[in-house]
Amino acid sequence: xxxxxxESLARSEARLxxxxxxxxxxxxxxxxxxxLLWTVWESLHLHDLRMPWRGRPFIGLANYAEALTDxxxxxxxxxxxxxxxxxVTVELGLGLALALVLHHRYxxxxxxxxxxxxxxxxxxxxxxxxxxxxxxxxxxxxxxxxTDLGVMREPLVWFTHPLAAWxxxxxxDVWKTTPFVAILLLAGxxxxxxxxxxAARIDGAGPWQQFCHITLPLLRPAFLVALIFRTxxxxxxxxxxxxxxxxxPGTATEPIALYAFGVMFSHLRFGFGAALSVLIFLVSFxxxxxxxxxxxxxxxxxx
Amino acid sequence: MTNPGQRWVLVSAGxxxxxxxxFPVYWALIASFTPEAHLFAAPSLLPPACILDHYRALFxxxxxxxxxxxxxIVAGTTTLLCVPLGTLxxxxxxxxxxxxxxALLGVILAxxxxxxxxxxxxxxxxxRALRLINTYPGVILPYLTFAMPLTVWLLVGFLRQxxxxxxxxxxxDGASRLRTVWxxxxxxxxPGIATTAILTFVYCWNEFxxxxxFTLGPERHTVPVALALFxxxxxxxxxxxxxxxxxxxxxxFLIVLFLQRRIVQGLTAGAVEK
Numbered sequence: 001x002x003x004x005x006x007e008s009l010a011r012s013e014a015r016l017x018x019x020x021x022x023x024x025x026x027x028x029x030x031x032x033x034x035x036l037l038w039t040v041w042e043s044l045h046l047h048d049l050r051m052p053w054r055g056r057p058f059i060g061l062a063n064y065a066e067a068l069t070d071x072x073x074x075x076x077x078x079x080x081x082x083x084x085x086x087x088v089t090v091e092l093g094l095g096l097a098l099a100l101v102l103h104h105r106y107x108x109x110x111x112x113x114x115x116x117x118x119x120x121x122x123x124x125x126x127x128x129x130x131x132x133x134x135x136x137x138x139x140x141x142x143x144x145x146x147t148d149l150g151v152m153r154e155p156l157v158w159f160t161h162p163l164a165a166w167x168x169x170x171x172x173d174v175w176k177t178t179p180f181v182a183i184l185l186l187a188g189x190x191x192x193x194x195x196x197x198x199a200a201r202i203d204g205a206g207p208w209q210q211f212c213h214i215t216l217p218l219l220r221p222a223f224l225v226a227l228i229f230r231t232x233x234x235x236x237x238x239x240x241x242x243x244x245x246x247x248x249p250g251t252a253t254e255p256i257a258l259y260a261f262g263v264m265f266s267h268l269r270f271g272f273g274a275a276l277s278v279l280i281f282l283v284s285f286x287x288x289x290x291x292x293x294x295x296x297x298x299x300x301x302x303x
Numbered sequence: 304m305t306n307p308g309q310r311w312v313l314v315s316a317g318x319x320x321x322x323x324x325x326f327p328v329y330w331a332l333i334a335s336f337t338p339e340a341h342l343f344a345a346p347s348l349l350p351p352a353c354i355l356d357h358y359r360a361l362f363x364x365x366x367x368x369x370x371x372x373x374x375x376i377v378a379g380t381t382t383l384l385c386v387p388l389g390t391l392x393x394x395x396x397x398x399x400x401x402x403x404x405x406a407l408l409g410v411i412l413a414x415x416x417x418x419x420x421x422x423x424x425x426x427x428x429x430x431r432a433l434r435l436i437n438t439y440p441g442v443i444l445p446y447l448t449f450a451m452p453l454t455v456w457l458l459v460g461f462l463r464q465x466x467x468x469x470x471x472x473x474x475x476d477g478a479s480r481l482r483t484v485w486x487x488x489x490x491x492x493x494p495g496i497a498t499t500a501i502l503t504f505v506y507c508w509n510e511f512x513x514x515x516x517f518t519l520g521p522e523r524h525t526v527p528v529a530l531a532l533f534x535x536x537x538x539x540x541x542x543x544x545x546x547x548x549x550x551x552x553x554x555x556f557l558i559v560l561f562l563q564r565r566i567v568q569g570l571t572a573g574a575v576e577k
């Protein structure tokens with residue numbers, strides 16, 4: 001083939017590719033990227049649907065200044081960060097254990113795997129309702145079991161206690177999302193060459209040494225992927241807490257997404273709400289960049 | 304490979320896991336059949352009396368088929384829009400060569416990481432301007448923001464696993480690119496496309512924030528919104544809420560039971576195979 005025809009073939013391939021990509025790209029630009037830019041624009045303006053006569057004047061960074069001096073904003077940021085840290089740590093730890101159990105062959109493994117997928121498939125709203133039922137106070141099953149076992153003398157009213165209200169929230173999140181982590185890690189485990197373990201055994205390495213020197217290092221990429229997905233997901237937590245505690249008692253379990261939602265749709269302060277949304281987005285973006293860079297370094301290191 | 308002691312540990316860990324995973328579901332299922340008066344009296348593993356009243360009330364008093372219909376329409380339409388367009392886009396990314404390929408996949412992946420709350424206010428204003436608040440398109444359009452990137456991401460993963468040889472052979476035989484896609488790639492990719500469709504449907508069926516924001520009344524609420532906003536006159540109607548929760552989850556149980564292998568493949572195709 002001459003160079004000319006080769007070039008024209010490559011060009012026609014590229015033309016076809018853009019044609020195939022175009023519909024998806026157009027949709028994403030118009031309903032995801034454009035609204036995101038609109039949020040940024042909105043955040044620089046005063047826009048209060050309760051006071052339409054004030055119009056939509058440009059007010060610079062005033063909305064951001066308000067957010068950064070707003071105690072409820074910092075409180076909600078703190079809640080979300082703590083929730084993310086605690087739940088993701090537990091989920092990755094438990095998920096690893098779960099993946100190891102699912103990795104071995106034994107009778108009934110298919111059943112265990114199907115069962116594990118149940119919480120994953122369930123709507124978050126339903127999971128929240130189920131956990132709300134179990135922690136219902138003072139008469140739910142958790143209180144009944146804990147008082148019967150003598151762990152507590154009195155039934156605890158979980159949802160009116162600012163710290164205890166976090167227990168059902170974290171447990172429900174761990175219950176719902178650990179399976180997803182386990183599935184990702186299991187796929188990672190399955191890519192590890194079994195002959196490595198054989199060689200290690202011949203060299204006299206025990207199970208614990210094999211785990212530390214083969215499983216953990218080779219699982220790192222899968223671990224990072226699970227970490228990215230879970231952190232970004234936990235950071236935008238909304239449904240679970242909306243149904244489980246409503247952010248209460250008071251605002252004791254209010255995450256940042258719920259606060260921004262209230263600002264926009266209860267107080268109708270779209271400008272301020274947009275500033276909060278941009279701040280939430282920036283944190284997600286920073287986290288994603290951080291992880292992707294770590295993953296990139298990982299890729300080069302392994303390959 | 305595994306000795307008896309090890310197997311014993313594994314099996315008991317498995318039993319423990321299944322209990323931890325299934326107990327809350329079992330508990331809710333029992334509660335949905337328990338008369339309201341017994342619901343919180345002396346918890347026992349078997350219901351003291353078994354009734355269907357909550358399910359009956361759910362459909363007669365609450366008209367729960369309305370949110371079910373809404374969810375089916377919204378999730379179904381979103382899936383039908385996303386899968387064909389997503390397949391075209393994914394094929395281009397997985398198989399063709401063009402400048403900006405990597406960046407494009409990066410942008411698509413990045414949109415899946417957008418916090419939904421960052422899009423809610425402009426989408427609300429946009430849909431209001433288009434008079435689409437509280438309509439089906441008013442929910443479907445926002446759903447495309449997460450469903451499109453999801454389908455593309457999953458399908459790129461699936462398509463990259465297909466062998467190239469058949470396609471190349473067809474093209475050497477003089478078939479055009481599009482005919483090759485239609486006659487060779489599509490039939491091979493069908494299982495992956497079906498799995499993608501199912502996962503997309505499940506994500507849409509479960510979505511809450513957009514449906515909550517862009518619908519106003521029970522006539523347009525989807526299943527999760529209807530469940531979250533269930534209120535009784537004097538007290539929480541737990542029996543009916545849980546009956547509704549079980550109805551909302553039953554189709555997902557069936558999907559998991561019959562398609563677990565496929566689902567696992569789908570969830571991991573994009574993420575690990577790199």
